[in-house]
Amino acid sequence: AQKVTQAQTEISVVEKEDVTLDCVYETRDTTYYLFWYKQPPSGELVFLIRRNSFDEQNEISGRYSWNFQKSTSSFNFTITASQVVDSAVYFCALLMNYGGSQGNLIFGKGTKLSVKP
Amino acid sequence: EPEVTQTPSHQVTQMGQEVILRCVPISNHLYFYWYRQILGQKVEFLVSFYNNEISEKSEIFDDQFSVERPDGSNFTLKIRSTKLEDSAMYFCASGQGVFGPGTRLTVT
Numbered sequence: 001a002q003k004v005t006q007a008q009t010e011i012s013v014v015e016k017e018d019v020t021l022d023c024v025y026e027t028r029d030t031t032y033y034l035f036w037y038k039q040p041p042s043g044e045l046v047f048l049i050r051r052n053s054f055d056e057q058n059e060i061s062g063r064y065s066w067n068f069q070k071s072t073s074s075f076n077f078t079i080t081a082s083q084v085v086d087s088a089v090y091f092c093a094l095l096m097n098y099g100g101s102q103g104n105l106i107f108g109k110g111t112k113l114s115v116k117p
Numbered sequence: 118e119p120e121v122t123q124t125p126s127h128q129v130t131q132m133g134q135e136v137i138l139r140c141v142p143i144s145n146h147l148y149f150y151w152y153r154q155i156l157g158q159k160v161e162f163l164v165s166f167y168n169n170e171i172s173e174k175s176e177i178f179d180d181q182f183s184v185e186r187p188d189g190s191n192f193t194l195k196i197r198s199t200k201l202e203d204s205a206m207y208f209c210a211s212g213q214g215v216f217g218p219g220t221r222l223t224v225t
Contacts, residue, residue, distance in 0.1 A: 035214050043206055045160070045216040091160065095213060102148050104162040104173060105214060 002027045004094050006108035013082055014116050021077045021111045023092030033095040034068065034075045035105065040088045048090075051075065082115045089113070119143045121217035123209050129223045133198050138220045140192045140209030150210040151184065151194045153177065154219075160208065166192065199224045 003026040013019045025034065036048040049059060051068050059066045063080045079086055089110045096103035122141045130136050142149045151163040164174040164184055171184065183195045192211075196203055204224045209217040 033213060037214075037216075043221065044218045045208060047214060047216070050214060093160075093214070101172075102165075102167075102213070104150060104165050104175075105152070105160070105210070106162070107160040109159045 002029075002094055002096060002106050004092050004106055004108035006090075006092055006111050008111045009109070010112045010114070012114045012116065015083060016081050017115075018078060018080050019082050019113065019115075021079075021090050021092075021113065023075045023077065023108060025073050025075065025092070025094045027073075027094060027096065029096055031097040033097070035093040035095065036066065036075075036077050037091045037093065038088045039091060039110070045091070048077075079113075082113075084115050084117055087113060087115045121209055121211055121215055123207075123217035123220050125220060126218065127221045127223070129225065130199055132201060132224055136196050136199055136222065138194045138196075138207050138209075138222070140194070140217055141190055142192050142209065142211030142217075143215060144190065146212035146215070148172070148212060149186070149192045152208045152210060152216075154206045154208065155202075156205070163194070163207075196222075201225075 005024045032053045034051045038046040038048055049066055056068050065078045067076045089112045091110045092108045093105045095105050124139045149166040152160050153163055154160045162175050164178045165172045181197050185193050201224050206219045206221050208219045
């Protein structure tokens with residue numbers, strides 16, 4: 001069975017601190033995609049990154065970075081020098097690909113990040 | 118950049134009424150989805166649509182729900198007789214993880 005676990009329910013940091021959001025996934029398939037989304041209080045899901053299972057290269061985008069480790073089935077997300085605008089719920093998600101046929105996204109329960117000034 | 122759009126942004130309805138939530142997915146995408154998020158909870162899969170038919174559905178997607186792609190551009194989710202517990206944010210998505218802004222459904 002496929003599953004995504006975000007063990008941190010809530011994290012609170014002070015502005016300019018670095019913060020890492022953990023994501024652990026379970027799947028038996030070799031082809032899949034991993035995503036991170038940001039959900040601000042307004043409710044929309046803001047796409048942050050998509051990574052396929054064959055690309056373990058870490059990625060950096062401004063203050064955001066992602067660490068994909070297949071050996072531990074983890075896809076962690078780090079925000080460097082956090083800002084108040086980073087306050088949101090962050091979701092990790094898994095998308096399966098069954099022999100060319102695309103499945104649905106399986107979401108973790110989300111981590112609520114509060115960044116205080 | 119192409120985007121997924123949804124209307125209305127907020128719908129209030131009375132219990133037992135039918136509602137139709139509308140989505141315009143990205144035109145060259147092949148897969149379309151509806152997801153639901155009850156307030157404060159995680160996003161849950163409802164149904165996927167491929168080649169003009171349902172390809173997969175979850176346990177939540179019971180006989181009260183139906184989907185249609187009536188005209189090649191719109192993708193609709195119908196709830197026949199709404200219940201209080203249908204109150205949630207409904208997201209349409211297409212392709213690989215491209216989400217619309219959501220419709221907040223409130224059933225009173």
